[in-house]
Amino acid sequence: PAPRTVLLTGAAGGLGTLMRDLLPAYGYDLRLLDLRPIEGEPDAVVADLADKDAVREAVRGVDAIIHLAGISLEAPFEKILKANIEGTYNLYEAAHAEGIGRIVFASSNHAVGYTPRPQGADPLIPIDTPRRPDTFYGLSKSFGEDLAQFYWDKHGLETVSVRIGSCFPEPTSVRMLSLWMSPADGARLLHAALTAEQVGHSVVYGSSANTRLWWDLTTARALGYDPQDDSEPYAEKLIAEQGELQDGFEGHAYLGGQFVTDPPIWPY
Ligand code: NAI
Ligand code: 15L
Numbered sequence: 001p002a003p004r005t006v007l008l009t010g011a012a013g014g015l016g017t018l019m020r021d022l023l024p025a026y027g028y029d030l031r032l033l034d035l036r037p038i039e040g041e042p043d044a045v046v047a048d049l050a051d052k053d054a055v056r057e058a059v060r061g062v063d064a065i066i067h068l069a070g071i072s073l074e075a076p077f078e079k080i081l082k083a084n085i086e087g088t089y090n091l092y093e094a095a096h097a098e099g100i101g102r103i104v105f106a107s108s109n110h111a112v113g114y115t116p117r118p119q120g121a122d123p124l125i126p127i128d129t130p131r132r133p134d135t136f137y138g139l140s141k142s143f144g145e146d147l148a149q150f151y152w153d154k155h156g157l158e159t160v161s162v163r164i165g166s167c168f169p170e171p172t173s174v175r176m177l178s179l180w181m182s183p184a185d186g187a188r189l190l191h192a193a194l195t196a197e198q199v200g201h202s203v204v205y206g207s208s209a210n211t212r213l214w215w216d217l218t219t220a221r222a223l224g225y226d227p228q229d230d231s232e233p234y235a236e237k238l239i240a241e242q243g244e245l246q247d248g249f250e251g252h253a254y255l256g257g258q259f260v261t262d263p264p265i266w267p268y
Contacts, residue, residue, distance in 0.1 A: 002195050003063030003102070005029045009091065010068030011044060012036040015106070015167055015186070019066070022187035028194075033058050034069065049087030056094040064102045064194050067091055074135040074264045084140035092151050102158040104193040105148055107203070109165050109179060110138030113256020117178070117245070118214050125215040125255065127203055134256035135264060145203060152201040160193035160223065165207040165215075171231045174242050175257045178212045182229035185209075189225045196223040211235075214255060 004027065010016045011032035023030060032044035033055075047054035049069055059065060069091075070084040088105075095103060113134025115125055133139040141163075148159035165179030167186045181189070185208045193199070204220035207213065208229040217227070251258040251265060258265040 003028070005031060005062045006194065007031045007033060007059055007062045007065045008068065009033045009049070009065065010070065010106070011041075012038045013068060013072065015164075016068050018167070018169075018183040019068075019187060019190065022183060023190065026187070026191045031058065031062055049090050050082060052090050052094070055090050056097065059091070059094045059098050059100055061098075062100060064104070065091070065095060065100060066104045066106075066190060066194075068106045070106075070140070071137065074137045074259060077136045080136045080140045084137070085143050088140075088144045088147060092147055092157070096151060096155050096157055100157065102160075102194065102199070103148065104190055105144055105159050105161045107141045107145055107161040107163045108138060109163055109205075110134050110256050110259050111141040111145060111163060113138050113254060113259050115255045116253060117255050124213065125205075127205060127216060127219045134254065134259045138256065138259065145201075149201045158199050159201050160196070160199050161201065161203045162189060162193060162206040162220075163203065165205070167206070171234050171238065173257075174238050174245055175252070177231045177235050177238060178210055178214045179207055179255075180210055180229075180231040180234075181207045181227075185227045185229050188227065189220060189223075192220070192223040192225040199223065 006028045008030050012034035035048055037046050038044045045058045111131055111133055114132035115129050131142045133142045145161045148161050151157040165181050166176045167181040171177055171180040189206050205215040209227040210230050211232040245252040251261045254260045
């Protein structure tokens, strides 16, 4: 049966807030968890992923988990270790102990951020491209994908690891024209990841069907994902403001954009 009760970790964050609005229309009852309280959501679990007992209690009885919580940009290794590496381990241990069947893990393009961006007639980046994290942050997503594979192989706990591009209300950079995932497509992809049959551990790229796409959406489509949006209507304005991506500039040479520079430069 399709999952109904879903734990959404990181529910106070940007993506969590967008998905709290959009996922209930698919019929889900969301249980929310975050470090930070959420205005207007008195039932949300306010807990740190480091708190194993609280995490265990939060996962108890849900049909599936969407795991968004963690540090979402580059940070000192010790912080990434605590929130993203140990925190994700704590969540998987709790899910395994409580017999949860499936997790949708928010991985990132930054797990493969040092992959050169395709140009001209280059093929789209395949899903089995070698992992090349561009930051400690990207390394933690690479770890999360391995953790997911391990819990599938060892314990039969399924995961869809979604290497999200850039999921924001609108694309805000020329790079994002290639990586943008509209919030509506984000909800479509999460729904597909929750309901597809027998996913084992599947890794997919998460974006809309952008005209300037850099990567191959085949494995996402295989889940039943049918993206409806394209960033192209934003292209003219963004390129007029920011110019085309530059050859010979390190921050434009790779999939991970300006996360590859040391230190990373924002906005990307
Ligand atoms: P965000 O930074 O806005 O939200 C993350 C949330 O996780 C925050 O509300 C924070 O309080 C919570 N959190 C952090 N550490 C925690 C801990 N130890 N215990 C409990 N909660 C904790 O990030 P955003 O943009 O909403 O991203 C959500 C997830 O998706 C992140 O894992 C991020 O790495 C991933 N992602 C997002 C992309 C995007 O385009 N928004 C792109 C690629 C990946
Ligand atoms: C990510 O992984 C970040 O969490 C998000 O804030 C954006 O920076 C996104 O990647 C991106 O590459 O645009």
